[in-house]
Amino acid sequence: MSSVTKALQLLTHFSTARAEIGLSQLCRIAKRDKATTYRHLQALEIAGFVEQNPSTKQYRLGPTVLQLAQTREATVPRKASAQRPLLDLAEATGETSHVTVLSGSTVYGLASCDSQRHGTRAIIDIDTFPLHATASGLCSVAFGPEQLMDAAKSNLTQFTDTTPTSIDTLQATVESVRKTGFGHASRSFETEVEGLSAPLFDQTGQFAGAISVASVATRFTPELEHTIKEHLIIAAREISHNWGGIIPTTIEGLWARSLTSTHKLETTS
Amino acid sequence: MSSVTKALQLLTHFSTARAEIGLSQLCRIAKRDKATTYRHLQALEIAGFVEQNPSTKQYRLGPTVLQLAQTREATVPRKASAQRPLLDLAEATGETSHVTVLSGSTVYGLASCDSQRHGTRAIIDIDTFPLHATASGLCSVAFGPEQLMDAAKSNLTQFTDTTPTSIDTLQATVESVRKTGFGHASRSFETEVEGLSAPLFDQTGQFAGAISVASVATRFTPELEHTIKEHLIIAAREISHNWGGIIPTTIEGLWARSLTSTHKLETTS
DNA sequence: AACATCGGTTCAATATATGAACCACAATAG
DNA sequence: CTATTGTGGTTCATATATTGAACCGATGTT
Known part of the structure; x- marks a missing residue:
């Protein structure tokens, strides 16, 4: 490992929870030699990546x-930083994939990508995604700001015969999204389309958008569902990373449980 | 120079004007060896500080x-990151110093610091600084968003007999701030206080606030004025840096000219 | 076909990073 | 009023990781 990498790794130990770290403390956390760590910190300080609190001598992130x-x-x-993971997702699943962002109470489509694998594809050709009827929308309601639930309740347009049009069914659907970590719209926007989605997070640590796969319903087997979920996770991690965020551990936990149970279902069936 | 420092210096060459840089190009800009630069970029890439545009192979800042x-x-x-330069300023000038921030059309006091050098001190004990009558306010009008001029015009309260109360005198005063790079409130808020200020900039590149020195009028000689301006510049650079910004070169130019002319005045008088 | 780029790689020479042991200081504890 | 233990910071011989001229294959230009 280069000394540059080692020095930069020191920065990963700073967080809002641990904003200032002393030299000795940092050595313990990073399991590094003191002299080396000190010199690395000096280099980081010269470049303005860290600075010392003059009163406590502790180090913190710099300007x-x-x-x-x-x-x-x-x-x-x-959009640009979501493009590559989106393409990989469409490629891996063989299905059309979307990235949506949340602005106010509206879920906007940011980018989409069709897979070339199948002749039939799910074409979702809209600018804004209904909160209650699409996988991305449900994901936004489940993990976004609270007022989204009200916004969703106030517009329960019926698109198909499985669209949740009552407040009760909407709440039940959202609840299951919160339990599994995946948004699932089962033919609720288009009759022939199954949607699956995962939440995205940006540098503020808040929900910022969703990544989704729209699968043609006739292809949607438990095996495909499992594959899609696996690749949704990969894409969600990558895009969130590109946006300066990380997937909260709570969500990672939901995914882990959700995937093992799907797998069980798959192997026992 | 450590290799860490050298690697981090590479990052300084990225800007909005030059967002993506190829390997060879970066070597020319940074005047560095190609193999070394390549390895440094790799280390930076591992840490996510840069990433490669997959299509062009050029490097850009990472997530x-x-x-x-x-x-x-x-x-x-x-506030915390302004504290130290503010203290140094008060110390160096022997006068009371303030940092103000602009929020909407209001100039708020963020922090202040008294010098212990003199028995008499200028005490400015307010939360919001009048736009037309204080050095910080004038600086905000001169270098802040345009609508501030309107806000200033709409409240021309007379505090002293030198307070600019007409739109014409206000505009003339602001004009001279734009010419010199320094806000100057000559006994226009308190009868015994001369105020001098300099603009501050944050990471958006926009005007973000002002740093000012309130001097007791009877002490305010051309020599002191010159000293204050010198140290205002230092403080403005430092605080702007701490806020993630830099002083625009236009302002630096104004200061340079402004100071040499003051100096001439000082030596010829 | 010759030439000039580009991003990336190799390897011997050596400059640079390393860490055990060492300060000086401050805050405890006995 | 010492010990003790912690801190941030420093030293120096050792050795390891950094360095850059030269090289490669690919791409594009003249």
Whole structure:
């Protein structure tokens, strides 16, 4: 491992929960030699990546990261940084995939990608995704800000005969999303389309959008569902990472449980 | 110079104007060896500080900086990161100093610091600074968003007999701030106080606030004015840096000219 | 077909990173 | 009023990781 990598790794130990770290403390956390760590910190300090609290001598993140983040945010739009994982997802599942972002109480389509594998494809050609009827929408209601539930309740347009049109069925559906970590819209927007989705998180740590796969219903077997979920997880992690966020451990836990149970179902059936 | 420092220096070459840089190009810009630069970029890529545009192979800032910036923003408030330069300023000038931030059309006091050097001190004990009558306010009008001028015009309260109360005198005063790079409130808020200020900038590149020195009028000689301006510049650079910004070169130019002319005045008088 | 780029790789030479032991200081504890 | 234990910071011989000229294959230009 290069010394550059080692030095940069030190930065990963700073968080809102542990904003300031002393030299000795950091050595323990990172399991590193003190002299080396000290020199690494000095190099990071020169570059403005860390600074020392003058009163406590503890180190904390420096102002340079603000500048860099500004540049990154200004030059790499969310869409571009979601493109690659989206393509991989469509490729791996053989189904059409979407990335949506939440703005206010509206779920906007940010990017989509068709797989070339099958002749029939799910074409979702809309700008905004209904909260109650699409996998992305349900994911947003389940993991986004609370007022989204009200927004969803206030527009329960019926698209198919399985669209949740009552407040009770909507709440039950959202509840199951919160339990499994996946949004699931079973032919509730288009009669021939099964939607599965996973939440995305950005640098604020908040829900920022969703990644979804729209599968042609006739192909939607338990095996495909399992495959889609596996790749949704990969894509969600990657896009969240590109947006400066991480998947909360609670969600990771839901996914882990959700996948093992699906797997059981798959092997016992 | 350590290899860590050298690697981190590479990041300074990325900006909104030059968001993506190829390996060879970066070597020319940074005047570095190609093999070394390549390895440094690899280390930065592992840590997520840069990433490669898959299609062009060019490098750009990576998602990690977003996370770090989030943590920095959440854990180091503006006030804390302005404190030290503010103290140094008060110390160096022997006068009371303030940091103000702009929020909407209001200039709020963020922090202040008294010098212990003199028995008499300028005490500015307010939460919000009048736009037209204080050095910080004038600086905000001069370098902040345009609508501030309207806000200033709509409240021309007379505090002293030199307070600019007409739209014409206000505009003339602001004009001179734009010419010199320094806000100057000559006994226009308190009869015994001369105020000098300089603008502050944050990571968005926009005007974010002002740093000011309130000097007791009887002490306010051309020599002191020159000293205050010198140290205002230092403080403004430092606080802006701590907020993730830099002083625009136009302002730096104004200051340079402004200071040499003051110096001439000082030596010829 | 010759030439000039590009991103990426190799390997011997050596400059640079390393860490045990060492300060000086501050805050406890006995 | 010492010990003790913690801290941030420093030293220096050792050795390991960094370095850059030269090289490669690919792509594009003249």
